[in-house]
Structures are given as structure tokens and as C-alpha cells.
Amino acid sequence: METPQGQRLICHSRGKKSQGLVGDRVLWQASTDEGTIEKIEPRRNVFYRQDEIRTKSFATNLDQILILIAAEPEFSSSQLSRALIAAEAEHIKPIIALNKSDLVEPFARAWEWLRPYRQMHYGVLPLSLKQSSEVDHVELLKLLHGKTTLVLGPSGAGKSTLINLLAPGALAQTGEISQALNSGKHTTTSTTGTGWIPTRPPR
Numbered sequence: 001m002e003t004p005q006g007q008r009l010i011c012h013s014r015g016k017k018s019q020g021l022v023g024d025r026v027l028w029q030a031s032t033d034e035g036t037i038e039k040i041e042p043r044r045n046v047f048y049r050q051d052e053i054r055t056k057s058f059a060t061n062l063d064q065i066l067i068l069i070a071a072e073p074e075f076s077s078s079q080l081s082r083a084l085i086a087a088e089a090e091h092i093k094p095i096i097a098l099n100k101s102d103l104v105e106p107f108a109r110a111w112e113w114l115r116p117y118r119q120m121h122y123g124v125l126p127l128s129l130k131q132s133s134e135v136d137h138v139e140l141l142k143l144l145h146g147k148t149t150l151v152l153g154p155s156g157a158g159k160s161t162l163i164n165l166l167a168p169g170a171l172a173q174t175g176e177i178s179q180a181l182n183s184g185k186h187t188t189t190s191t192t193g194t195g196w197i198p199t200r201p202p203r
């Protein structure tokens with residue numbers, strides 16, 4: 001939990017099980033060394049993570065999601081589609097970005113493969129996050145400015161690189177949420193790392 005002053009506290013919920021989601025706004029009360037969540041404010045939307053087996057609430061109060069994929073490693077079309085559907089269902093704006101444009105051949109292949117998405121109203125933003133010149137990211141930075149954005153994409157796409165670029169040191173501070181997409185009995189080999197970053201300007 002983070003206070004309006006930017007102080008971070010570990011808070012427990014009143015009930016046995018935490019009902020909180022990433023992005024929740026809460027009313028809390030200080031206890032001796034930490035805090036208790038008294039109430040979760042109404043949510044303006046909820047982003048769900050879904051697979052064949054279950055649906056799990058994942059993050060809330062979002063302005064948009066950034067689906068970050070890259071020329072390499074290959075990405076799964078079903079994960080891309082699921083993310084788009086989950087966003088549309090909650091009226092959250094999706095942005096698709098294809099990273100690693102410096103890898104010319106795989107990038108051209110992926111770009112071609114994304115043609116249907118480019119032809120829908122989404123568009124796809126080409127990126128090379130490793131090239132640290134601001135000019136390359138100015139478009140993305142404009143889209144993220146002042147917005148609460150959930151960044152998701154497969155492992156290796158460049159999420160950590162992006163977060164470091166936006167807020168050097170943020171990874172050490174906030175940590176990163178990583179989890180298997182299909183954990184449980186019918187586990188597949190696909191794993192997705194997801195990082196959440198508030199892209200609002202610092203207070």
C-alpha cells in the first residue's frame with residue numbers, strides 16, 4: 001500500500017483472504033508497525049487473466065494496458081487475443097507494441113504476422129527499447145504519460161527494459177509480479193511475466 005505522500009506500508013486485510021487487487025484504492029488504518037485495509041474503494045474496471053481453466057482478477061483502475069511483444073522470442077497469438085478481449089470487455093484501451101525493431105529479419109516476420117492487428121483499429125507501435133535514444137520512444141512515452149498502465153507480455157519481450165527506462169530503480173523498489181499463466185494441473189510450458197507499473201508522473 002502506498003500513501004498519497006508516497007510512503008509504502010505492508011497492509012493486511014480484515015478478512016482471512018485478501019480481496020485486494022493491484023491498483024486498488026483503499027481506506028486503511030495504521031496499526032503498531034503496519035496497517036490494516038478497512039475498505040476497498042469501488043473499482044472503475046478490472047482486468048482479468050483468463051485461460052481454459054479459470055479466470056482470475058488481476059489489476060484494477062487502469063487507464064490502459066500495454067501489450068509488449070517482441071520480434072524475439074516468438075509470442076503466442078492466443079495470449080495476445082486474450083489480453084485484447086479482457087481489455088475490450090472492461091473498456092480499457094489496449095496498446096500493442098512490437099519491440100526489437102533492430103532485429104531486422106525476425107522483426108519483419110512478426111510485423112507481417114501482426115497485419116490483421118495493424119488493420120484493426122489497434123495499430124501496432126514499432127519499438128527498439130534497447131536503443132536508448134529518446135527519439136525512438138517518444139511516441140510510446142506520449143501514450144503512457146499521465147496514465148495508469150498495466151504492462152504485460154511474454155518473458156523476454158522487454159518489460160523490465162521499459163520499466164528501467166521509464167523509472168530507473170523502479171524494479172528494485174516495486175519488484176515485479178511474475179507468474180505462470182497456466183499454473184495448476186494442466187500446466188503447459190508457456191509462462192508469462194507481467195510487470196505492473198504506474199506510469200503516472202511521480203508526486
Ligand SMILES: Nc1nc2c(ncn2[C@@H]2O[C@H](COP(=O)(O)OP(=O)(O)O)[C@@H](O)[C@H]2O)c(=O)[nH]1
Binds near residue numbers: 099100101
Ligand atoms: N535486440 C534487442 N534486445 C532488446 C531490446 N529491448 C530489450 N532487449 C533485450 O531483451 C532481453 C529481455 O528483456 P527484458 O526487459 O528482461 O524482458 P522481460 O522479460 O519482458 O522483462 C534483454 O536481454 C534485453 O536487453 C531491443 O529493442 N532490441
Ligand SMILES: [Mg+2]
Binds near residue numbers: 159160161176193
Ligand atoms: Mg522482466
